[in-house]
Amino acid sequence: MKPTLALKVSFVAALVATFLLYLFAGRYPRPGFTNPASLFSDETARRIFFSIRLPRALGAILLGAVLGGSGAAFQTIFGNPLVDAGFLGVSQGAAFGAAAALVAGSLPIVKAMLPAFAINAFVSFASFVMALAALGASLALSKRFKFGGQVLRLILAGLAVSAFFSSLLAAVKYVADPLSQLPDIVFWTMGSLTAMGWQRFWTIAPVSLFSLGFLFLMRWRATLLSLDDEVSRSMGLRPEIERAAIAVIAATGVAAVTAACGIVSWIGLVVPQVARIYAGSDGRNSIPLSMAGGAIFALAADGIARTLFPGELPLGIVTALLGAIAFAILLASRSTEMAR
Amino acid sequence: MKTNNRKTTARAVFVLFFLFLATLTVFGQQRLVLGGKAVIMVADAVYLFPDAGRRVIAVAGADQGLGVFLSSIDGDFPKKPVIDKSAGTEVYASFKPDAVIMKSSMRKSAGPALDALGIKQLYLNLETPEDYVADILALGDFLGAKARAQQIVAYYDKALADIAGTIGKGGAGGQQSKPRVLLVQAASPAEGVWEVPPASWMQTRMVELAGGLPVWKGANPGAGWAKVNAEQIAAWSPDVVLVVNYRASAEASARSFSADARLFNVPAVRKGRVYGFAQDFYSWDQPDTRWILGLQWTARKLYPTLFAGYPIIDEARSFFSVMYGMDGTAFNATIAPKLSGDLAE
Amino acid sequence: MRELEARRVSFSRQGRGLILADISFKLPAGKKLAILGANGAGKTTLLSLLGGRLSPDTGGVALDGENVGTIAPRSLARKIAFLPQIERLPFNYRVLEFVLMGRAPHIAPLSLPGAPDEAIARSALAELGLAALEALRAGEISGGEFQLVRMARCLAQEAELLLLDEPTSLLDPANAQRVARELAALASKGKTIVFATHDIALARSLADLILVLGNHGALRLGPPAEVLMPDCLGQAFGVEFGMEKVPTAYSGLS
Numbered sequence: 001m002k003p004t005l006a007l008k009v010s011f012v013a014a015l016v017a018t019f020l021l022y023l024f025a026g027r028y029p030r031p032g033f034t035n036p037a038s039l040f041s042d043e044t045a046r047r048i049f050f051s052i053r054l055p056r057a058l059g060a061i062l063l064g065a066v067l068g069g070s071g072a073a074f075q076t077i078f079g080n081p082l083v084d085a086g087f088l089g090v091s092q093g094a095a096f097g098a099a100a101a102l103v104a105g106s107l108p109i110v111k112a113m114l115p116a117f118a119i120n121a122f123v124s125f126a127s128f129v130m131a132l133a134a135l136g137a138s139l140a141l142s143k144r145f146k147f148g149g150q151v152l153r154l155i156l157a158g159l160a161v162s163a164f165f166s167s168l169l170a171a172v173k174y175v176a177d178p179l180s181q182l183p184d185i186v187f188w189t190m191g192s193l194t195a196m197g198w199q200r201f202w203t204i205a206p207v208s209l210f211s212l213g214f215l216f217l218m219r220w221r222a223t224l225l226s227l228d229d230e231v232s233r234s235m236g237l238r239p240e241i242e243r244a245a246i247a248v249i250a251a252t253g254v255a256a257v258t259a260a261c262g263i264v265s266w267i268g269l270v271v272p273q274v275a276r277i278y279a280g281s282d283g284r285n286s287i288p289l290s291m292a293g294g295a296i297f298a299l300a301a302d303g304i305a306r307t308l309f310p311g312e313l314p315l316g317i318v319t320a321l322l323g324a325i326a327f328a329i330l331l332a333s334r335s336t337e338m339a340r
Numbered sequence: 341m342k343t344n345n346r347k348t349t350a351r352a353v354f355v356l357f358f359l360f361l362a363t364l365t366v367f368g369q370q371r372l373v374l375g376g377k378a379v380i381m382v383a384d385a386v387y388l389f390p391d392a393g394r395r396v397i398a399v400a401g402a403d404q405g406l407g408v409f410l411s412s413i414d415g416d417f418p419k420k421p422v423i424d425k426s427a428g429t430e431v432y433a434s435f436k437p438d439a440v441i442m443k444s445s446m447r448k449s450a451g452p453a454l455d456a457l458g459i460k461q462l463y464l465n466l467e468t469p470e471d472y473v474a475d476i477l478a479l480g481d482f483l484g485a486k487a488r489a490q491q492i493v494a495y496y497d498k499a500l501a502d503i504a505g506t507i508g509k510g511g512a513g514g515q516q517s518k519p520r521v522l523l524v525q526a527a528s529p530a531e532g533v534w535e536v537p538p539a540s541w542m543q544t545r546m547v548e549l550a551g552g553l554p555v556w557k558g559a560n561p562g563a564g565w566a567k568v569n570a571e572q573i574a575a576w577s578p579d580v581v582l583v584v585n586y587r588a589s590a591e592a593s594a595r596s597f598s599a600d601a602r603l604f605n606v607p608a609v610r611k612g613r614v615y616g617f618a619q620d621f622y623s624w625d626q627p628d629t630r631w632i633l634g635l636q637w638t639a640r641k642l643y644p645t646l647f648a649g650y651p652i653i654d655e656a657r658s659f660f661s662v663m664y665g666m667d668g669t670a671f672n673a674t675i676a677p678k679l680s681g682d683l684a685e
Numbered sequence: 686m687r688e689l690e691a692r693r694v695s696f697s698r699q700g701r702g703l704i705l706a707d708i709s710f711k712l713p714a715g716k717k718l719a720i721l722g723a724n725g726a727g728k729t730t731l732l733s734l735l736g737g738r739l740s741p742d743t744g745g746v747a748l749d750g751e752n753v754g755t756i757a758p759r760s761l762a763r764k765i766a767f768l769p770q771i772e773r774l775p776f777n778y779r780v781l782e783f784v785l786m787g788r789a790p791h792i793a794p795l796s797l798p799g800a801p802d803e804a805i806a807r808s809a810l811a812e813l814g815l816a817a818l819e820a821l822r823a824g825e826i827s828g829g830e831f832q833l834v835r836m837a838r839c840l841a842q843e844a845e846l847l848l849l850d851e852p853t854s855l856l857d858p859a860n861a862q863r864v865a866r867e868l869a870a871l872a873s874k875g876k877t878i879v880f881a882t883h884d885i886a887l888a889r890s891l892a893d894l895i896l897v898l899g900n901h902g903a904l905r906l907g908p909p910a911e912v913l914m915p916d917c918l919g920q921a922f923g924v925e926f927g928m929e930k931v932p933t934a935y936s937g938l939s
Contacts (some may be wrong), residue, residue: 310576
């Protein structure tokens with residue numbers, strides 16, 4: 001359809017434009033936009049460009065694409081526009097894992113075993129493991145329910161597991177040292193790309209790209225799964241298996257980026273709505289556009305988060321503010337892609 | 341003879357009365373509990389007063405990971421029961437204290453309940469140099485040791501005056517000649533993430549009193565440490581950088597800072613003026629009784645030539661002697677091994 | 686496809702006992718079979734058994750001699766298209782996108798539909814006279830049109846056997862007539878149609894063969910003229926039937 005081609009081109013163009021704006025905005029040498037010519041004359045500017053801004057931009061793109069794409073995939077395969085990327089307990093599990101690691105990291109036993117620089121890797125690792133554990137718990141729990149279709153069972157199981165890990169997180173916050181550990185935990189749960197460098201980028205890239213690639217290839221198949229299971233079965237699908245596969249791979253991507261960057265909310269919820277408004281609900285368009293849209297959103301939000309003030313704002317605050325406002329505007333002004 | 345008898349009696353009564361009062365004060369403040377969060381600052385302040393060891397019967401958990409200083413002053417200290425930092429009122433009451441001394445941040449949460457039990461409380465701010473003067477005088481009144489309090493305050497005042505005088509004499513008073521100073525805590529050195537303190541904290545005051553320009557003022561909207569990345573640090577372009585680390589080696593963090601490729605052009609890095617903040621049991625940048633040492637150390641880093649011939653180690657010896665009654669042997673045995681950070685001149 | 690055969694099919698459900706007992710019939714290609722019965726008689730169950738969705742307790746269902754239970758889902762979907770009675774529309778898909786989903790059995794899991802698939806979807810819509818609806822959203826068309834669009838999706842599957850559960854039950858006479866006409870046209874082009882219904886008039890006009898289900902199994906199997914007798918229908922539906930001449934929307938179909 002011709003309109004879709006123009007739409008795809010404009011999304012890609014917007015992504016490129018945002019990427020370039022991001023690379024040339026910052027606080028060095030002054031808050032605002034960097035003169036590209038300074039890249040040739042100023043060695044510090046060059047180093048900042050290549051070892052701070054560039055990996056962070058790429059990290060933002062991965063983060064946004066994974067969250068947007070996974071959110072769109074979840075909403076499609078569950079046939080529910082209000083499902084968020086981390087709803088299968090992934091976000092809360094990741095938060096608990098990171099918080100527990102931050103508190104445990106100050107125990108003498110743990111400090112003796114870990115060299116100083118490895119504490120961040122420890123936190124990310126614990127976060128990833130707990131996120132996957134939460135995902136597994138949701139899937140296992142959903143199989144024990146004796147009522148409803150797979151969709152309902154997964155949503156309810158996800159709610160229960162999220163609530164469980166959320167309360168564990170509260171307990172960790174309660175025992176954390178308010179001067180040194182608690183602020184770190186709070187900052188982590190608000191999400192941030194502050195520590196995104198080349199090392200962290202290469203850590204999340206493989207899992208993220210695999211997840212993105214799989215979701216991209218399955219984008220039409222995911223659309224089929226939005227129909228009633230009875231219907232999709234009659235078309236030769238195995239809905240329970242295929243839905244579980246897509247959910248697991250999408251959630252794993254989310255777990256990876258959440259482990260590295262903390263909980264960045266609203267991208268997985270709002271970007272797919274926007275994509276569906278512009279391109280329709282068919283996953284062939286909405287899933288890739290959600291990936292691009294998520295990347296654009298993450299770049300824009302992080303650009304603001306690191307440029308507005310000398311101190312870094314947590315990314316999650318900016319995405320939540322922008323996301324909530326955008327959400328309200330969209331719902332009020334256009335008809336959304338929701339069934340009657 | 342009668343007059344003499346009367347006079348003697350009068351004097352005797354007078355003396356007895358004062359003895360009685362003195363006994364009252366001694367017995368009246370005999371049992372002290374030091375509680376709540378951030379108890380280290382409170383404990384270090386209380387222990388400035390002699391006899392404090394006898395009066396303190398329990399202390400909340402004091403672990404900032406660098407060893408407990410008070411054990412070396414008061415041999416009985418390790419035997420004192422440890423209260424949980426967030427213990428409830430009943431725990432405090434179980435010690436039957438005459439008074440509880442805490443940081444003023446605890447007033448809202450602990451005050452009403454302690455009032456209900458009739459337990460006296462003393463709250464100390466201990467956040468800025470001015471706080472220290474006021475709080476130590478208050479402690480002096482509370483403990484019946486006014487003279488000692490004034491001795492301590494005089495020590496602080498003299499040290500402050502000496503610093504101001506030396507800097508003023510060196511003609512480094514005007515804004516232009518003040519070095520631009522950055523103080524950071526190591527959050528994630530490998531990834532180039534550092535934290536700066538709020539403008540209201542002791543660290544900022546310390547740098548200003550030492551004749552420096554704290555570049556991070558205005559960067560931190562919050563009430564705690566705020567993250568900044570290498571780009572912002574490069575933009576600030578400080579002349580001197582002081583690196584704090586409460587959990588590991590501050591000098592190592594300072595070396596990491598200097599080694600960061602993106603910061604190679606920062607004046608402090610180019611001129612080798614990146615220093616790990618000095619510490620003994622506790623880091624000297626904190627609002628502990630040691631803040632004066634932190635200030636003296638900072639001044640020496642900012643103006644090395646002005647303070648040449650007045651090594652910081654001498655100040656430390658003097659501090660621990662006056663404040664905690666440590667002689668040279670005790671200092672060498674207890675404090676000297678714990679000294680770290682960039683102490684060299 | 687040449688023939689659909691059910692051989693002594695029985696099925697019981699946990700807690701509900703025997704639903705179907707000993708059902709047998711042979712349906713040649715191009716013929717239309719109506720499964721008639723009261724609510725709960727087992728019409729949907731039988732359709733599911735015929736479509737290979739459920740496994741019978743005894744006996745079997747064979748498509749051209751091959752047991753449907755042994756055929757892989759994707760191959761099976763290319764031979765049999767099953768249309769449930771109702772379905773939920775989760776998102777406001779466009780009609781063409783919706784019909785295109787019927788091409789799933791012909792497309793590998795990681796692939797997308799191509800131009801040929803789109804052409805087939807379009808012609809499915811055209812065949813049912815729905816070409817004008819192509820660009821509209823599924824939520825904006827009428828109930829009858831939606832039912833026809835669902836049938837177009839089945840057509841796009843290019844299956845030779847269509848199993849439809851109550852295709853006209855929720856439609857008014859005009860839409861029901863349209864659906865019935867299209868089904869007759871499809872059969873004349875060679876498609877085999879099995880449909881479950883409790884609409885006796887539809888069964889009479891459209892079907893070549895009627896299977897009447899009673900409490901536990903077939904009451905009668907045969908052409909409409911033989912089967913649609915008051916006594917047989919009375920037994921099936923549990924009410925008394927009389928004979929009357931009434932107007933019908935389904936005249937002149939077979």
